[in-house]
Amino acid sequence: MIILHLALGGCLKSPPTHFGITADTGGHIAYVLDAACHQALRDDVEQVIIATRAFDDARLGADYAVARETVAAKVAIHRIATADRRYLEKEALGAELPAFAEAFCDYLAMAPRRPDVIHAHFADAAAVATVVQRRFGIPFVYTPHALGIDKRAQNIDGADLDARIAAERRAIAGAAAIIVSTRDEAERQVGGYRVEVGERVHPVAPGVPRRDLIPAAPTIADRLGDWLDQPERPIILAIARPVAKKNLAMLVRAYRDDAVLRDTANLVIVAGQHDHGCDDERAVLAELRDLAADPRLAGRVALPRQHDVDDVAALYRRAAAGGVFVNAALHEPFGLTLVEAAAAGVPVVATHNGGPVEIVATIGHGLLVDPTDPAAIAAAIAAIVTNPARHAALAAAGAAGADHYCWHRYAAATRGIYADLAAPRLLASDIDNTLTGDAAAAEAFAAWRAGSALPFVVATGRSFDAARMILRRWRLPQPDAFIVDVGTRLILADGHGGWRECADYAASLDTQWDRAGVAAALAPLGITPQPPATEGRHKISFYGDAADAARIRATLAEAGLAARVIFSHDRLIDVLAPTGGKAQAIAAYAARFGWTLADCIAAGDSGNDADMLTACGHAIVVGNASADLADLPVRAGLHRVAARHAAGVLQGLAALGLADADIAAPPLVAVAVAVAVAA
Template sequence: MFILHLALGGCLKSPPVAYGITADTGGHIAYVIEAARAQARRDDVDQVSIVTRRFADARLDSCHARARETLDAKVTIDRIATGTEAYLEKEALDAELPAFTAAFSAHLAALPRLPDVIHAHFADAAAVARAAQAQFGIPFAYTPHALGIDKRAAGLEGEGLDARIDAERAAIAGAAAILVSTRDEAERQIGGYGVPVTGRIHCLPPGVPQREAAGANDADTLADRLGDWLDRPELPILFAVARPVAKKNLAALVRAYAGDPVLRARANLVILAGRHDHAVGEEAAVLAELHRLAADPALAGRIALPPRHDAADVAALYARAAQGGVFVNPALHEPFGLTLIEAAAAGVPVVATRNGGPAEIVARLDHGVLIDPRDDAGIARACRAIIGDPARHAAFARAGRTRVGAYCWTDYAAASVAIYRDIAAPRLLACDIDHTLTGDSDGAAAFAAWRGASPLGFVVATGRGFEAAQAILARWQLPEPDAYIVDVGTRLLLADGAGGWRNCVEYARALDAGWDRAAVVRALAPLGVTPQPVETEGPHKLSFFGTAAEAAAIRGTLAAAGLGARVIFSHGELIDVLAPAGGKAAAIAFYAARHGWSLRRCIAAGDSGNDADMLAACGHAIVVGNAGAELADLPARAGLYRATAHHAAGIVEGLDRLGLVASATAPLAQAA
């Protein structure tokens, strides 16, 4: 499987990542990288590409201007360039989406193999994925990470929030699967958008992010330099790490600490809030408030607000907090809370917001307490109760370390790949009849057995007329299909619900476009090509007997006359002239679209030239072993399988190769 993760915002690079270096370089970066790496460790995953935006900014690592970065043996970070070279914050990315979408489509078109699935992170990536799905038929999964309705519920209105919520609603509606981390996200948050999601939403807890620990030569971490800010650095610490944005509510933690003299006497406060020198807008305003609060004389020598940090600093401060301290997440709302499971892995008790994912994490791990983020005094009391009770601190630390295995990237990878496989799985098999389904009785029996055990949709796509197609299926004791595509893809017959069949008039109308049957008849009359019996013709099809040279002459004549038509030569003697919008592939696409499927979700099986268009267009194709020379030049591609077995046994062989044959059916295929 080829998986593509799409994430536009923030500074996405190979570790170590400078979390907080921009407002959008947060937890989702860790999520994407760890998910990709875990998925790539699976034997059934061939390749994982993390696609992000390419930019150049003197303040940021030069790697962001590189088109490709290798993360692991099977994982790359691929960067897409647009006309804008500068780094863009989330709010500015909306204007860039059309250009990025066009560049992303060009990137996909140039790949030797299309991804089986796109996993879009945030609604902007989902909008790009929807466009790719429309053009290439690639299904997409969506992880929101944070949602606008919760920002609004927390009273954090801002410019563009209505547009963001609309974009999130469109992402939820369009995704084949929605992957979230907690039941709160699945039920309350996603449910708040009023979009039906039954069967599409999946709760997959992530694993613990891997921080770069301080090495033997890294003695100069922030944990070692707390004395630069603190009068008594040996005291336990209240530790917080978050982006300096209003919803993270860091000011409440400072107020809570400042308002509790006992807590100030027992512990220091250490807050990592991104890169202070890179802060603009909301970040700059939040940092200004933090520094104003920290200037309170009561906090002199008690609070550290380091202006920058790296992954080793964070790991070292978790280790420091484990020595009698507490990790605090006072966010107004937290969709998940990766830092809380990081703290658990480090043996650090937590005091966390009761709003959102932390409620589920703390209930599962039992490594701390929940607080109302708007109750400053309550935050202080919760911290003091753990700091001042060594036995309770030890119990929380032990519980976190013991139970954090519930959050496992290996488990996440197994579950997510299974979801990808389901949404990318074929939904429809379209088979030619003559010499494909027919020709060998044992093979036909094996196919009938497969059909009886498989939920996969099944249609026939034949050059025969409807009555002849029905008769030959009955003669070979082959199962009746869900629909008939006959007359070389110029008629589609659907079940009428009463045991009969009806012509699909919508498809017939679609074939009228660009088709002048009478003019085609007049143009071809001088050629004197031998017509097939009149019953083989139809409103959108003319049929002749002839050679490949005569088929070429027909093409040339119609082109010279400026008449639209498709000319198909098959079985060494049959020539069909079809409406330009017709053909087996067109009919399959029309039928599949009625069910919400793209051609990438379809499998075609055939043996002759009049099958070539569907064998080329469908996501998977099975060329049976007895195929004619007309298909020898069919280009090799991912998804095209040339069976060794002949006739229907070759179809079953190809289906088995795709993992679509139950064990009870496989021996029949082998016997055939």
């Protein structure tokens, strides 16, 4: 298996990582690197690629403009360049996503072998992965890391929060699987988006980075006397980005206002790289400096301007000597620092909002507090640092329990999730010349359908009535749903033996569709229209050749009218609403069950099947396919079979382990399987 992690924000490079060098260079960078390196250690993983943006910024160094960088055996960073070579903060990435998506698709098109799965980190990467899934059929997994809906719940708002939440909702809806770190994320946070997810959400705890290496040079822990009058005292340690949601100022106030704490321990706050960062970070750092200037805190607070991984490791070791680690964030999606503290034998005081609840319950190495109550924060810290017996018990629990968080277990669990994405949940098949054309093969398909629990829909260019007629004529089985009129209508069972059109899907196709304008623009071309019975609310159809189809595309482009133009069978031209098509309709039907296109198999023979054959996780191109499909992108999920018509569909299903070989081989039908794989 080839795994590709996609992460667009921050400064991503092989270790040592310069955490805090920008606002977006935080914990997710460590997560991606550790996940990739541990997945690559598995024998069933061939290669792990980490794809990110290339940028050239003199302030940040030349590393991030290098196209390829080796991280470890079987692990490499690939940087994708666009015309904009600037470093972009998360808030500015949105405008760049279309250009990056195109560049990323070009990169994949030229790859000697495409990845089997894309693991997208944050919603911006998921938006790009959605484009890739539609174009190449590569399923994607989404890890949000932090969700906007919880920022809003904690009254941390921003001008872009509505757009962020909408992007996260799309990512949750479109991902083949969602991997989060805690049950709270899986149930409450993702559940808060009110998207049907079925069994797609998987809580998989990450591991903890190694912090046991001996630094080569003196660290902050060796120089605490530069800030502190009595550096031998235990330390209250906090490590976080200097942003409002991390609530660092509240921790300083809690310490300042408690005389026992001031006389018992020192406060050490490691808050990013002070010479970098955005306006919001500079504002938080200014507030921390103002608070630390209080005469009561003189010689008691250390606020280092910069740090590296050696400093962090050494401070954890220092805190283990009678000190405590504090994460008082307003909300923490996971809380990796709490696991790091546990591994170092440091008791913790943590927010009762989010992932820390599960971490502390699992490990048992600390206390939970209301992050808006400074007296409660101070009391919890004092209960540990002033009680050596409690400190020792919590430290021992942390050292023993940190093993619950293991990157090797993460790698095994995620590899299994990736593999499950290849298990199809729905077959969507064209009718004419795909299921029809050979009576014996059609009969064999009907027999397979009678014994299979795999849901089945037809996706055809015919009308609903014509589709039902042709199925009866060929004695083909009734599907669970009909996708008709080249994917512009979705017909569902009404539960009473009848059928109804899906009004929600129909309404979704109105977006950017000016039917009257399209018809008026094309009328002067004089291309022969198909009979009125073939017309639809979101479809206009003609008879013509490839040149006519090209004229239609050019005319619509010149008029600025959005539409999809599909040419098939050497004579049929369908002009569809821009968001219509078989793939879109399959996605809409699959979403009703919490599935995505990655969960679907498409089977077809002509150009009007191309979008679903490209976008679905698996595609079966029957042996009698027309030349329209000669240029489909080669990928691992594309199965070009030798058998024709319904026998070809069965042959493809047999290759996927969904049909028996003898059922897939009716009399007089060739059965040699030719499965297309990436070169």
